[in-house]
Amino acid sequence: xxAPGHSELAERPPGPLGRLRVRLVGVLRAxxxxxxxxxxAALNSAVVIVLAALIWNGAQVLGSAWDDVRQVRESDRxxxxxxxxxxxxxxxxxxxxxxxSPDLFAEILxxxxxxxxxxTDRAAKDPMLAGSVEELERTTDRFLxxxxxxxxxxxxxxxxxxxxxxxxxKDMAGLYSIIEGATGHRDALIWPSLGKxxxxxxxxxxAANSYYLxxxxxxxxxxxxxxxTIETTIPVMLDLADNDLQRMALQKLATRTxxxxxxxxxxxxxxxxxxxxxxxxxxxxxxxxxGAIDDLSTKMRQREQKxxxxxxxxxxxxxxxxxxxxxxxxxxxxxxxxxxxxxxxLPLQQIMTAMRAITLGDLDREVQGTRARDExxxxxxxxxxxxxxxxxxxxxxxxxxxxxxxAESALLELNTAQQNLIDxxxxxxxxxxxxxxxxxxNNPIGISLTVASSFARRSEIFEAQLKGDGGLRRSQLEExxxxxxxxxxxxxxxxxxxxxxxxxFKQVAVDRSHAERRxxxxxxxxxxxxxxxxxxxxxxxxxxxxxVPEGLLLDGYPGSYGQxxxxxxxxxxxxxxxDGRAGTITISARPRGAEDIEIIFADDGxxxxxxxxxxxxxxxxxxxxxxxxxxxxxxxxxxxVTQQLGGRMMLESKLGQGTIFxxxxxxxxxxxxxxxxxxxxxxxxxxxxxxx
Numbered sequence: 001x002x003a004p005g006h007s008e009l010a011e012r013p014p015g016p017l018g019r020l021r022v023r024l025v026g027v028l029r030a031x032x033x034x035x036x037x038x039x040x041a042a043l044n045s046a047v048v049i050v051l052a053a054l055i056w057n058g059a060q061v062l063g064s065a066w067d068d069v070r071q072v073r074e075s076d077r078x079x080x081x082x083x084x085x086x087x088x089x090x091x092x093x094x095x096x097x098x099x100x101s102p103d104l105f106a107e108i109l110x111x112x113x114x115x116x117x118x119x120t121d122r123a124a125k126d127p128m129l130a131g132s133v134e135e136l137e138r139t140t141d142r143f144l145x146x147x148x149x150x151x152x153x154x155x156x157x158x159x160x161x162x163x164x165x166x167x168x169x170k171d172m173a174g175l176y177s178i179i180e181g182a183t184g185h186r187d188a189l190i191w192p193s194l195g196k197x198x199x200x201x202x203x204x205x206x207a208a209n210s211y212y213l214x215x216x217x218x219x220x221x222x223x224x225x226x227x228x229t230i231e232t233t234i235p236v237m238l239d240l241a242d243n244d245l246q247r248m249a250l251q252k253l254a255t256r257t258x259x260x261x262x263x264x265x266x267x268x269x270x271x272x273x274x275x276x277x278x279x280x281x282x283x284x285x286x287x288x289x290x291g292a293i294d295d296l297s298t299k300m301r302q303r304e305q306k307x308x309x310x311x312x313x314x315x316x317x318x319x320x321x322x323x324x325x326x327x328x329x330x331x332x333x334x335x336x337x338x339x340x341x342x343x344x345x346l347p348l349q350q351i352m353t354a355m356r357a358i359t360l361g362d363l364d365r366e367v368q369g370t371r372a373r374d375e376x377x378x379x380x381x382x383x384x385x386x387x388x389x390x391x392x393x394x395x396x397x398x399x400x401x402x403x404x405x406x407a408e409s410a411l412l413e414l415n416t417a418q419q420n421l422i423d424x425x426x427x428x429x430x431x432x433x434x435x436x437x438x439x440x441x442n443n444p445i446g447i448s449l450t451v452a453s454s455f456a457r458r459s460e461i462f463e464a465q466l467k468g469d470g471g472l473r474r475s476q477l478e479e480x481x482x483x484x485x486x487x488x489x490x491x492x493x494x495x496x497x498x499x500x501x502x503x504x505f506k507q508v509a510v511d512r513s514h515a516e517r518r519x520x521x522x523x524x525x526x527x528x529x530x531x532x533x534x535x536x537x538x539x540x541x542x543x544x545x546x547x548v549p550e551g552l553l554l555d556g557y558p559g560s561y562g563q564x565x566x567x568x569x570x571x572x573x574x575x576x577x578x579d580g581r582a583g584t585i586t587i588s589a590r591p592r593g594a595e596d597i598e599i600i601f602a603d604d605g606x607x608x609x610x611x612x613x614x615x616x617x618x619x620x621x622x623x624x625x626x627x628x629x630x631x632x633x634x635x636x637x638x639x640x641v642t643q644q645l646g647g648r649m650m651l652e653s654k655l656g657q658g659t660i661f662x663x664x665x666x667x668x669x670x671x672x673x674x675x676x677x678x679x680x681x682x683x684x685x686x687x688x689x690x691x692x
Contacts, residue, residue, distance in 0.1 A: 024339060033375045036340045043336060047329040051322055058318030062311060069307040078118065085115050093150065093278075150277055157270045161212055164263025168256045169205055172230075175253045176201065179237075182245040190240040193233050200229035208264060215271060227261050347376040354383050363391050444494035451494070455487040516559070517669070522552040522589055522597065529562045530587075533569055540573055541582035548589045552597055556669030560640045567633040568601045568661060575623065576605025576659060596647075596664050604658040613653055646670025 092108050176198050183190060204226035210219035234254045241247045354367040367384040370377065462480045466472050526548045537544055554561075569585065577583045585603045592598040608616065615621045617638040641649045647665030 033344060036344075040333065040337055040340065043329070043333050047326065047333070050325055050329070054322050054325065055318065058314065058321075061314050062318070066311060069311055072303045072307055081118065085111060085118075150274065153270065153274045153277055157267065157274060160263065160267050160270055165208055165212075165260065165267055168260035168263060169201075169208075171256045172201060172253060172260065175249045175256065178249040179246055179253070182243055182249065188240075188242065190237050190242070190246065193236045193240060197230050197233035197237065200226040200233070204230065212267070212271075215275065220268060223264060224261075227257065227264065230257050231261070344376065347380070351376070351380055351383055354380075354387070358383075358387050358390050363387055363394070448491050448494040451487050451490045455484065455491075458483055458487075517555070517557055519553060519555045520558045521550070522554055522561075523548045523550050525558045525561055526565070526587065526589075529565045533566065536569070536573060540577065541580065542573060542577055543582075543584045545584060545586045546588075548587065552589060552591065554597065554665075554667055554669070556645055556665075560644050564637050564640055564663070565601070567637045571633050572601075572603045572605060572659070576603045576607075578606065581605065592664060595668075596666055599663040599665070601661040601663070602658065607655045607657050607659055608651075608653040609655050613651060616651060617649075641665060644669065 088111065092104060092111065176194075179190075179194060180198075183194065204223050207219045207222035207226060210216055211223055231254070234250055234257065238247060238250050241250060350368045354365065357363075357365045367380050367387060370380045370384055458480065462476075465476055526546060530544065530546060533544075565587070572585055583603060583605050585601070587599070587601055589597060589599045612623060617634050619632060619635040621635075638649055641647045641663055645665045646669055647663060649664075650662040651659070652662070653659040
């Protein structure tokens with residue numbers, strides 16, 4: 001059904017202006033849209049040609065002004081390059097002082113020639129720089145000549161370090177080796193002092209090298225301090241020496257230590273001299289060169305400002321003329337553009353009205369403009385085809401709607417079947433408990449029946465002896481009393497055990513079937529559940545260890561707790577210890593803060609693969625499908641923990657190393673009584689924490 005507002009606009013008769021517009025549109029629609037668009041492009045091309053002529057004329061005037069600007073900027077760029085290369089040259093000199101190498105020296109020489117060549121070439125081409133380059137060349141020469149003096153100082157420093165520091169150090173290392181070889185064993189009295197001296201020698205070498213490379217004052221102090229330590233330990237070692245070879249080596253060591261100390265002092269003086277030369281000659285000259293370049297840059301900026309003002313005035317004149325012509329042509333282009341736009345927009349509005357009617361379900365309205373021969377007419381014909389397809393689609397949707405209703409009915413039946421299957425699985429464990437407990441109760445009751453029957457026969461014999469002619473001896477009376485006492489004790493013991501089993505099963509069965517909320521002791525509930533699982537334990541070589549302390553009280557659903565432990569136990573018996581495999585199951589609990597309790601159910605069985613862990617809590621997932629597994633046990637456990645008890649459940653397992661289920665649940669259950677939503681039939685688990 002079409003919208004009323006659009007129908008009225010479409011059917012309202014046009015006025016005089018509207019008729020004129022329709023007539024113009026009809027004329028333009030006789031021309032294909034591509035030629036209409038090209039006409040606008042032709043007008044734009046004419047504008048471009050005229051504007052290009054004006055700009056070319058102005059470019060001749062701007063050329064001279066721009067040449068001045070370009071020349072000034074080129075000079076400024078050269079000055080910036082000189083400043084950058086001078087700074088780079090300073091950095092290379094510093095690097096060469098710290099790490100002399102032929103490559104660095106060659107690079108410094110090349111850069112020096114490049115700086116001087118740039119100054120000479122630019123002075124000949126740029127009259128602005130001609131008067132100032134001479135001073136800049138003198139400053140640069142002074143800066144570069146200082147490098148030669150610095151190289152000679154550096155060569156002296158390297159020679160001093162090699163001959164007067166490294167040489168004595170090598171001799172001292174050999175003497176230490178001789179002393180250690182002459183000592184013989186580490187129990188000698190000289191050994192502690194020798195170790196201290198050797199350690200100070202090593203630290204001194206490290207500090208001396210560090211000072212030579214980095215000029216660190218701390219390293220210099222460390223080198224001097226360790227040298228003093230060596231000199232202090234030598235007299236002590238002389239007193240403790242026990243052979244002539246040690247004494248001779250120690251005397252030479254003292255001599256070389258003194259030479260090392262003097263050489264290090266000389267090296268320190270030469271390094272300080274090099275630092276002063278570097279600061280006063282290289283860095284100061286470079287700063288003067290930078291200052292001269294900055295003065296030239298200031299002059300260049302003033303010259304550039306004047307050239308830029310001339311350029312801006314010329315550009316403003318050209319812009320005014322170009323703007324005037326552009327406004328005139330813009331009016332012409334707008335007029336033609338509006339007419340062409342109307343020739344396209346009005347037919348498109350008719351198509352849009354038809355499309356809107358189709359989307360609103362009014363498929364009886366025919367599309368207008370299908371007889372036009374331009375591109376929009378082709379679109380109108382395509383929309384007409386779309387309308388016909390929509391009519392066919394409506395018929396198909398009616399058929400699909402009927403099929404959907406049938407599918408939803410089948411899905412409802414499938415959900416009902418799934419609910420019944422999960423309910424049967426939840427009660428299957430309770431049915432298994434009935435058979436197990438019946439078997440357990442049968443043993444004490446059978447024994448009690450046998451004892452009672454035997455006691456009845458003894459009573460008849462005793463009665464016959466009592467009524468006999470021979471009388472009753474004291475030994476017979478004592479024997480009857482002893483037998484009566486034994487029989488009564490056996491009856492009481494077996495009947496008491498049967499009563500405990502029945503009471504435990506009764507409490508577990510009531511909790512499972514009614515799911516009533518009450519306060520219960522975690523320890524007592526665990527013992528009752530374990531008692532109901534004893535028949536399964538007797539049939540398999542599984543050892544059960546329980547560590548649940550007394551005094552842990554919960555306000556919740558003991559039946560759900562029993563369902564959780566039973567499902568975890570049966571899952572471990574069927575999967576972790578399959579095929580009669582022996583192992584241990586541990587159930588422990590401990591407080592977790594003031595509001596939570598952590599329960600750990602662990603086994604040392606087969607474990608799980610990462611793929612099995614990711615799907616362990618999914619409904620109907622089982623690794624023993626061919627052996628009768630339903631895949632609902634852990635799914636029910638997960639939803640009982642997370643939804644009914646309001647807790648969290650985490651799974652940790654490694655293949656071949658067992659599985660651990662961590663259950664953290666509040667002391668006061670946050671969930672409600674179990675229902676189709678809370679027992680795990682509708683809500684699937686959304687997270688499983690596992691470790692591979």
